Amino acid sequence: MSVSGLPPYDPQNIFARILRGEIPCKAVLDTEHALAFHDISPLTPTHILVIPKGEWVSAADFHAGAEPAAIAGFWRAVARIGQPLEAGGYRILSNMGPDAGQEVPHFHVHVFGGQPLGPMLKRG
Numbered sequence: 001m002s003v004s005g006l007p008p009y010d011p012q013n014i015f016a017r018i019l020r021g022e023i024p025c026k027a028v029l030d031t032e033h034a035l036a037f038h039d040i041s042p043l044t045p046t047h048i049l050v051i052p053k054g055e056w057v058s059a060a061d062f063h064a065g066a067e068p069a070a071i072a073g074f075w076r077a078v079a080r081i082g083q084p085l086e087a088g089g090y091r092i093l094s095n096m097g098p099d100a101g102q103e104v105p106h107f108h109v110h111v112f113g114g115q116p117l118g119p120m121l122k123r124g
């Protein structure tokens, strides 16, 4: 069990395999603490995923367990991805667990941009 109550980290998840180089990705940023790459099925003109390099299922897991440098390094990577989109605007989003429809159980942030993004969520 992860600290958040989600299942334990699965080292065979697709992002773990991308980190190990077993599956290719279109990387845009690779740092000591984070990898950013294009989503395979983009929902907006810019749709980039940013993942920490450690084995964390969720935000709760990551922020409870990762070293401060890893946490800072991850969020700096997210900010670096967002920075060129800032003038037009962009959105960061992270899904955790079943109600959010988290598909890949490795903590990640989506960076969406390149078009007006509409309301954050639909009501109802």
Ligand code: 5GP
Binding pocket: 014, 023, 025, 026, 037, 038, 039, 040, 041, 042, 049, 094, 095, 101, 102, 103, 104, 105
């Ligand atoms: P989640 O629903 O977990 O927040 O989002 C997972 C995202 O990972 C989805 O947007 C999906 O399109 C993306 N994805 C799933 N498999 C792959 C893959 O093999 N490569 C890349 N680049 N993205 C993937």
